[in-house]
Amino acid sequence: MSAAPLLEVTDLRVEFRTRGGVLPAVRGVSLRLEAGQTLGIVGESGSGKSVTMMAAMGLLPPSAHVTGSVRLAGRELLGLGAGELQAVRGARMAMIFQDPMSALNPVMTFGAQIVEAIRPHNRDLSARAALERAVELLATVSIPQPRDRVRQYPHEFSGGMRQRVMIAMAVANQPDLLIADEPTTALDVTVQAQILDMLTRLREELGIGLVLITHDLGVVAGCADAVAVMYAGRVVETAGTDDLFYRTRHPYTIGLLGAVPRVEGEFRPLVPVEGAPPTLSRLPAGCAFHPRCGWAIPRCQAEAPELRVVGAVHSACHRAEDLAPEAVP
Template sequence: MTVLDPTPLIDIRDLRVTFNTARGPAEAICGVNLSLKPGEVLGIVGESGSGKSVAMMALMHLLPPSATITGSVKFRGRELVGAPRAEMDRLRGAKIGMIFQDPLTAFNPVLTVGAQIVEALRLHDAALSKRAAWNRAIELLAEVAIPQPDRRAAQYPHEFSGGMRQRAMIAMAIANRPELLIADEPTTALDVTVQAQIMDVLHKLREERGIGLILITHDLGVVAGAADRIAVMYSGRIVEQGTVDDVFHASRHPYTRGLIAALPRLDGGDGPLTAIEGTPPSLFNRPRGCAFRPRCPVALAPCGEGVPPLRRAGAVESACWRATEFAEVPA
């Protein structure tokens, strides 16, 4: 087991992202604070539109010019917000790798998978010959459990199955041995067997290389056995965070509890799955106070008077005005 370094690998403070649109400014990220240590796995969970991917794309400087980013994002103490493009080009793919949500569109369809991995390798190591890079690409495909890697390296992305494309994307992301790996919905649209294979690959990388991993997903079940800590996002904010055990067994926020209640259980549970009524709010029309208030089954009048801060409530940090009332109630 990798010994965790207490020094933060990534430290995010008051991150805010606002998009300038035809309808006016839309704040997608509203003051996110996160940190990750080397060798640690952080699961960021929430519904589509909660801001999970936008926050990480901001970290990587991959958002369009219409996005305004403020706050602080430090990688190994180096400030990334406002960093020059040349500096980010050196970091992306070398020190920070990213597994994109849809590997089919992330790959170039007119280049072989091997050629794209070679490109990623030689971009950060000009002294590496084409032959050496090709051999390394084959080794990387073998490392992520792709059968016949020498033959597969010469194939195009459309010739790979969904699970194989995802593993090839992981191979490209780890090609230059990054210290931080961001996996954006790495198991979406894959069957459960392939999901397990992908998570096994990520677990092996964390154990063998000590990579810090940020796992973005809408599925609490995916992070249950993979993450050390969980941050739950809703409408651009972190509404709850803590260790996996604490979030699952001692959550304080009604949104987190709703997500947990919606998980299917092998033992059948105590009844039918519970749905969270309603939909997430529009970025242009957030409700006053707590953004979850219109969908919350326990909301009171004070919940509409101010945005609840993220504060300690029992074993977790929760952004709910009533969090301390739930402190002794198991999730």
């Protein structure tokens, strides 16, 4: 009997109850990640990427209604009590949040914050030993002079250095699953590359699974084993990274690829995806992408396509067979 995948999300649905009605933020998402691999989740803001993983972590507010299944190494996480979830978070799965300045406590030193992440899951560890572990972790994420830096505060670090501290806190207990939510946002290109290289190195050294959430397909190009593209709360295409880039069969993915800068081959202007994502409270009938799609047909306005195998990818598009690889910009 084969071992269960590290992370298996099945028909996940998240609705937020607001004064204006119910907002369907995640609509039947299914994902799978094996240990030691990286899954990239890509899409525009509001596509449901972060909400999907926040639901998996049990970090959504009480106004969220979550159904479906989230299994970590075969163990169901949805429905666990607060204490059981607390034991899993940080020890078995951890998250690197999008904005380190707001995620870090501005009045606590880095050492104190890392120790705070370590000791609840290692109660026999003394405060001194935990602080030594914090120094080791800062060195692991390539922060110079870690023994001195451990006594500094968030405002004394640059954005890239704060992000490294967030990574150190996330891997402090060597979790099986690491979720990185837009870890390179607001960082310059050089620092972005360093952070992505570091995440890849830690994944290889620790043997963990990595979920990389981003709006930029270029970010996942060199470090993800597989990619899931989300739009309006649904996965619209998923495939191995090479297959997604060269054999895509969904108009939205084609649009995202057209907006990725290229440094080789003939010069081509960037082509943005026309229009804007739909409002969750007023989703169009049929395929949610059809108002922005140049390949739409009447069926797209009446019937939402299911995710199905088309060539080398899984695509949720009625015209997937017609979208040959050469359609990619």
